[in-house]
Amino acid sequence: MTVHFGPMIESHLREGVMHITLRHRKASALDLELCDALREEFELAAEREDVRALILTGTGSIFSAGVDLPRLIDSGGDYVPRFVEALDAMLRALFLFPKPAVAALNGHAIAGGAIMAFASDYRLMSGGRIGVPEALVGVPFPPLALEIVRFAVARQYIQSLIYLGWTVEPDRALALGLIDEVVPGEQLLPRALEIARQVAEIAPDAFRLTKRQLREPFLRHAAHIASTTTDTIDALWAAPQTHARIRAYLAKTIGKK
Secondary structure, rough: EEEEEEOOOOEEEEEOOEEEEEEOOOOOOOOHHHHHHHHHHHHHHHHOOOOOOEEEOOOOOOOEEEEEEEHHHHHHOOOOHHHHHHHHHHHHHHHHHOOOEEEEEEEEEOOHHHHHHHOOEEEOOOOOEEOHHHHOOOOEEEEHHHHHHHHOOOHHHHHHHHHOEEOOOOHHHHHHHHEEEEEEEEHHHHHHHHHHHHHHHHHHHHHHHHHHHHHHHHOOOOHHHHHHHHHHHHHHHHOHHHHHHHHHHHHHHHOOO
């Protein structure tokens, strides 16, 4: 077993399965540094021959609350485009992770937290809510993030999930196909490990190619959309009116003004 403890994440290797645990402040909200740290962990695990699969989980009652919105609106300079680029790189590293990736959702998986789950190969959930309320917040989806949602969410539900900002509990998430299993909290990691080992039994080269084939059309579409919308998306994320909407959303949801 190898163990790495950092200020934002904890990772350890157990019998060929890399466990990565988000533990960034109270809600593991995604900021520039956490995205960079996760990308590095995903890339390292992808390269290591002794890693056969990956489990991604969180701590307490929250998997990840999504983008650190207060940090986003309080940071000046070039933080917004740097963050959007780091978020894209992290999601790409997870979406293209060439080995089985299991998301063990210990609690709320909101916005970017849900998208990380959707980028994985198998999703288990023990509590909390999952959804992508970006439209309610007033920020646009980066192209790859939206394609990951399209990849994972059934066509008949995707527009309601996005436009109405649904966040749903585990049983409803299972019915909508957002997750694969609902499990009690004490069984979450053991069951995730069981699934990771089971999928890791597939011949690695066959798994890698099949996973790439399933995801390649969404990557191509994301690249096409990005070629014409990246500047607009960056401008919207940084716009004063967007930050005003974020402040209003935060005031409504968590009382921050």
